[in-house]
Amino acid sequence: MRITIEIETKDLARFHQSLKRSRHVAQEADEADILDAAKQALDSAPLATAPTYVRKRIGGVQRLITMLEDDAWALPAPCRIDVLEALVYFSDPEDLIPDDIEVIGLLDDAIMLELLLRKLAPVLRAYADFCKFRDELAATRPATRHEYAASLARKRDALRARLGRSRRAA
Incomplete structure (x- = not known):
């Protein structure tokens, strides 16, 4: 029902x-x-x-x-x-x-x-995208911890920028 x-x-x-x-x-x-x-x-x-x-x-x-x-x-x-x-x-x-x-x-x-x-849907979607990227990145095993951290930071920054745009649009 x-x-x-x-x-x-x-x-x-x-x-x-x-x-x-x-x-x-x-x-x-x-x-x-x-x-x-x-x-x-x-x-x-x-x-x-x-x-x-x-x-x-x-x-x-x-x-x-x-x-x-x-x-x-x-x-x-x-x-x-x-x-x-x-x-x-x-x-x-x-x-x-x-x-x-x-x-x-x-x-x-x-x-x-x-x-x-x-x-909070845009925040939750961005976080889900970040988690998916992190899992995929871990599976590819970057050469160094620095490369891993830098890749994560770039993705996080891009997703935060997307969040900022969606907050301003709202």
Whole structure:
């Protein structure tokens, strides 16, 4: 069965209002603390009993954490704040719908994650391209570590430039 939720502008405003606090926390809090809180929220989330549509969106949280922790990718600061904002919202058990309410407790998290993952789609695509390039590069075994690092840096810089263009266009 497929159920479609239509979110109107006034409803979106509630989500954006709720995100303001998350953005403030993302800018002020220690990144390691936010990552730890997101990992703990993932570990303690009642995913086994959560509906599939919730589980699918929450899977995006792990991708965001992995991307932030990837030193070779080194996500630029403006994009980092956007990702941290999503993690802060997800980690808050008392967001729009408290997470411990069975079946619907993670519904707001799933909706917010869907909105934020759409916003972060260019960043996630760039990161996926970087990971694919890194895997292919490792398979070809560059002659030296310096060549490997230089190739990765060139690819990362090109992908960051692409991100910059997409952010300016938005």
